[in-house]
Amino acid sequence: MSVLIPHSILEASEILAQHPAATILNGGTDLMVEVNFNHRRPDSIVLLRNIAELRDWSTDAASGTITIGAGLPYAAIEKGEIARLVPALAQAARTVGSPQIRAAGTMGGNLGTCSPAGDTLPVLSALEAIVHLQSIEGARSVPFADFMVGPKRNSRQPNEVITAVTLPITEQRQGYSKVGVRNAMVISVASACFAIVNDTPRFAMGSVGPTILRAREAEAYLASAASNLNDITEEIAHEFGRIAASESRPIDDHRSTATYRKHAIGVLATRLALKGI
Numbered sequence: 001m002s003v004l005i006p007h008s009i010l011e012a013s014e015i016l017a018q019h020p021a022a023t024i025l026n027g028g029t030d031l032m033v034e035v036n037f038n039h040r041r042p043d044s045i046v047l048l049r050n051i052a053e054l055r056d057w058s059t060d061a062a063s064g065t066i067t068i069g070a071g072l073p074y075a076a077i078e079k080g081e082i083a084r085l086v087p088a089l090a091q092a093a094r095t096v097g098s099p100q101i102r103a104a105g106t107m108g109g110n111l112g113t114c115s116p117a118g119d120t121l122p123v124l125s126a127l128e129a130i131v132h133l134q135s136i137e138g139a140r141s142v143p144f145a146d147f148m149v150g151p152k153r154n155s156r157q158p159n160e161v162i163t164a165v166t167l168p169i170t171e172q173r174q175g176y177s178k179v180g181v182r183n184a185m186v187i188s189v190a191s192a193c194f195a196i197v198n199d200t201p202r203f204a205m206g207s208v209g210p211t212i213l214r215a216r217e218a219e220a221y222l223a224s225a226a227s228n229l230n231d232i233t234e235e236i237a238h239e240f241g242r243i244a245a246s247e248s249r250p251i252d253d254h255r256s257t258a259t260y261r262k263h264a265i266g267v268l269a270t271r272l273a274l275k276g277i
């Protein structure tokens with residue numbers, strides 16, 4: 001196996017143009033598990049860890065957004081200024097694996113793997129994040145809804161590096177929560193992000209469908225039923241949870257049953273609508 005080590009996004013794009021079959025490695029917390037189990041045998045690896053620009057983040061006051069480099073580890077997202085600006089993303093980051101996993105794992109890797117159980121993905125869906133990609137042919141930006149196209153499938157081309165993600169900064173409440181078989185070090189059996197953006201409720205669900213699902217009917221119900229989104233009644237929150245659960249499309253698998261997942265997503269929806277963060 002050859003390991004290619006670029007020091008800039010441009011250099012990584014050039015390497016990927018020359019080696020289209022090469023596999024990108026960032027934190028390695030997904031890929032190395034696959035390699036160790038012989039599920040993947042890459043001939044060549046493009047290691048992104050030495051590209052400092054992938055760990056940059058910045059805000060843009062004019063658009064009210066934050067752009068976070070795809071190579072910034074969760075440990076830098078779960079606390080500090082980023083956590084203040086995008087609290088739901090920090091909550092999601094805090095639930096990923098262990099401190100060791102969060103020191104190495106990245107949002108770029110979560111997007112690269114694109115599992116319906118990926119913890120950052122419901123946040124990116126609810127906040128309608130933009131995913132930025134770069135290849136030798138140029139840069140392009142894709143709404144998250146068009147990026148994730150199936151379970152563990154995304155619209156990234158083989159020669160593209162995921163460079164960053166742009167999210168809105170909103171003063172309104174947002175929250176992320178997940179259910180698993182224990183309290184920590186767990187892949188979700190149901191996960192959800194609730195956010196109010198421009199006075200409009202948004203609710204995205206993970207692990208209960210082939211991709212991250214938006215509960216559009218539940219969102220529309222809440223927007224019309226609640227006179228104050230910061231003070232939602234128990235009755236309205238329960239109905240919101242019931243509708244969201246009805247919009248989920250879970251399956252039975254080794255982690256849980258479809259029935260339990262549907263129940264869990266309804267509970268998460270109700271609780272997040274009531275409390276947010």
Ligand SMILES: Cc1cc2nc3c(=O)[nH]c(=O)nc-3n(C[C@H](O)[C@H](O)[C@H](O)COP(=O)(O)OP(=O)(O)OC[C@H]3O[C@@H](n4cnc5c(N)ncnc54)[C@H](O)[C@@H]3O)c2cc1C
Nearest residue numbers: 026027028029030031096097106108109110112118119162
């Ligand atoms: C013990 C353990 C616990 C875990 N717990 C959780 C959890 O609770 N929640 C959760 O969501 N995940 C969990 N994971 C999975 C993993 O940590 C995350 O998905 C993490 O975000 C992967 O990031 P990474 O940088 O390590 O990705 P890598 O393993 O380096 O890469 C993953 C995939 O993305 C591609 N890729 C990586 N970066 C880029 C890029 N910039 N551009 C294009 N493609 C790229 C790679 O080619 C590969 O296909 C866990 C893993 C382990 C081993």
